[in-house]
Amino acid sequence: MWLIKLAWKNIWRNRSRTLITMAAIFFAVILSVLTSSLQDGVFDNLVKNMVSFYSGYIQVHKKGYWDEQVLDNSFEASYKMEQSVLTDHNITAISPRLESFALASSAAITKGCLVVGISPEEENKITRLKEKITEGAYLQENDPGILLSEGLSKRLQLYLHDTIILIGQGYQGATAAGKYPVNGILKFGSPELNDKALFMTLPLAQDFYGAYNRLTSYVMALKDNSSLQKTSASIIDAGIGREYEVMTWEEMMPDVVQHIKTDTASSRIIQGILYLLICFGIFGTLLMMMVERKFEIGMLVAIGMKKIKLILLLLIESVITVVSGCLLGIIASMPVVWYLNRHPISLSGETAKIYERFGFEPVFPASTETIHFITQGLIVLMIGLVLSLYPMVKVIRVRPVLAMKR
Amino acid sequence: MQTVIDAHNVSKVYNADTIPVYAVNNVHLHLQKGEFTALVGPSGSGKTTLLNLIGGLDKPDSGNIIINGVDITTLSANELINFRLKNIGFVFQSFNLIPVLTAKENAEFILQLQKVHRKERIKRIEALFKQIGLSDKLNERPAKLSGGQQQRVAVARALASRPQFVLADEPTANLDSRSASNLLDIMARLNKEEGITFLFSTHDQRVIDRARRVITLVDGQISNDTAAVPVTHEAPVSTEKS
Known part of the structure; x- marks a missing residue:
């Protein structure tokens, strides 16, 4: 007990030294938490943007559909499955789709396109399709018209209220053909979607392809992407049956995962440099202390x-100083991170336009996940405690005769 | 008469591999309990080195130092720390009190290291502060005390553990003459009344004048050792050089 009392008194003996050490740790934690939460927030936003383009966070298909995306690999719509999947509280929306390819024609031009049958209201919850309308109106339930992507519209020279002719192969080899009015024009960030997508209501698509009551996928939106794997497992556990496959966006878009991994690696280097600076800051004050107290x-x-x-x-x-610095740093970083989450750093000018052109929000929000505060707080704490070994090593080696020489 | 310090052929050499410099050269020294001895000599004569060797702060290159029957040259670094704690009191030139502790806590510190019970600690400290005339300064921090008062607290700290002897390295060097005289009075009285053994290294004529025995070191060797005057607790403290 007297040792703790003496330690406490020693800490406040040289207030400025203690405050410098605590400030070094305090700012280290804030910087570290900010770097980590911003990085994670940016990735979360990227994923949110990517999944809202088209894929959703999770899709359920008939087994084998992802490898061979044909109508024969469709499955019968199941209201029961939709309800059982929705029991997971992390799933915020589920939307059925029927997707296939067809030839789209105007008077003189024909082009291959992706025909997507959707439930307009549910689809909008996942991909915010309504926001992508640049002309015309969004689909209503049982709407006889279609939505055409901007690129395809230009290529076919078909505009609002024109009629498009579709020809393709339907379910089980049937011939699919139909003509539909263009209800609206959509603009996608993704050039791939912008050049070939065509949306119609699900019943209309099922009728066009002769695939009555059939779907190619259920697409889902999640509340929290960090529970992606857990949610995916819970869908399987809900007993949807062995004939289905459950795929996460990570499995469907491995290139995005790879991009995040590469970017994370370079962020780690930056964070490593930050930790190194933190080390020098803390070590400097420890060196100062040892010279003073030799x-x-x-x-x-x-x-x-x-x-x-x-x-x-x-x-x-050391423990009192480092832990106090860390705790104060964590407490102080909370409102900063919260603010940056609510008011993300916004890009402006040309850079923002480039982001928007590709369908990305030009903002860098911070992630408010608790894990950032805990992990970064612990890392800085460990750095502080490991560096505190230096004075201890000096004590082990101390020779009183040499130490007391003026 | 009990021998407290018994040093045989003690040598300490620096630069042994190149040009050897003998800081202490083949010194024989015997100190009896109750002696009040000054170690004198010019700068660089080896006073502080000899004091460090006797205090177990440094190891001799040859020879033995037996304190109270224990050859301290054979002890490990950890054993030496423990030995110093129990047997030797130190008074340093620049007081070296712990600035964050009060005068009482500074003296009590040694007893806490010795794990002495709180009641016994308080009893001892209060008695010691009465002896050094600082009963009213128990709760003052060192910064609030004069140099002389700080050195008296350092003496109290050195004596709190009831050591076999006290080593004082230039204890009056940083004091004005009044404080130095006051301090010497206290140490002489403790020597006389309690039979505490003191060994000083000093340049100060006032200390030399009060010492019962004066050992002169020149070039690491004892060049003169005034006859040790047998000490009895009843004998008056001499203010003259023996």
């Missing part, structure tokens, strides 16, 4: 204080 340490050993007690004394001093 004589005192030599004297304490001379009068009979065991080195292990002296080490314990310094350890208590």
Whole structure:
């Protein structure tokens, strides 16, 4: 107890030194938490943008559909499955789709396109399709018209209220043909979708392909992407049956995963440099302390204080200083992260336009996940405690005669 | 008469591999309990080195130092720390009190290291502060005390553990003459009344004048050792050089 009392008094003996050490740790934690939460927030936003283009977070298909995307690999719509999947609280929306290819024609031009049959209201919850309308109106339930992507519209020279002719192969080899009015024009960030997508209501698509009551996928939106794997497993556990496959966006878009991995690696290097700076900051104050207290340490050993007690004394001093700095840093970083989550850093000018052109929001929000505060707080704490070993090593090596030389 | 310090052929050599410099050269020294001895000599004569060797702060290159029957040259670094704690009191030139502790806590510190019970600690400290005339300064921090008062607290700290002897390295060097005289009075009284053994290294004529025995070191060797005057607790403290 007296050792703790002495450590506490020692901490406040040189207020400025203690405050410098605590400030080094305090700012280190804030910087570290900010870097980590911004990085994660940006990736979360990227994923949110990517999945809202088209794929959703999770899709359920008939087994084998992802490898061979044909109508014969469709499955019968199941209201029961939709309801059982929705019991997972992380799933915020589920939308049925029937997708296939067809030839789209205007008077003189024909082009291959992706025909997607959707439930307009449910689809909008996942891909915010309504926001992508640049001309015309969004689909209503049982709407006889279609939505045409901007690129395809230009290529076919078909505009609002024109009629498009579709020809393709329907379910089980049937011939699919139909003509539909263009209800609206959509603009996608993704050039691939912008050049070939065509949306109609699900009943209309099922009728066109002769695939009555059939779907190619259920697409889902999630509340929290960090629970992606858990949610995917819960869908399987819900007993949807072995004939289905459940795929996450990570499995459907491995290139995005790879991009995040590469970007994470470079962020790690930046974070490593930050940790290195933190090390120098803390180590500088420790060096200063040891120079200042060298004589005192030599004297304490001379009068009979065991080195292990002296080490314990310094350890208590370090733990109090480092832990306080970390806790204060975590507390102070909370409102900053919260603010950056609510008011993300926004890009402006040409850069923002480029982001928007590709369908990305030009913002860098911070992630408010608790894990950032805990992990970064612990990392800085560990750095502080490991560096505190330096004074202890000096104590082990101290020779009172040399230490007390003026 | 009990021998407290018994040093045989003690040598300490620096630069042994190149040009050897003998800081202490083949010194024989015997100190009896109750002696009040000054170690004198010019700068670089080896006073502090000899004091460090006797205090177990440094190891001799040859020879033995037996304190209270224990050859301290054979002890490990950890054993030496423990030995110093129990047997030797130190008074340093620049007081070296712990600045964050009060005068009482500074003196009590040694007893806490010795794990002495709180009641016994308080009893001892209060008695010691009465002896050094600082009963009213128990709760003052070192910064609030004069140099002389700080050195008296350092003496109290050195004596709190009831050591076999006290080593004082230039204890009056940083004091004005009044404080130095006051301090010497206290140490002489403790020597006389409690039979505490003191060994000083000093340049200060006032200390030399009060010492019962004066050992002169020149080039690491004892060049003169005034006859040790047998000490009895009843004998008056001499203010003259023996």
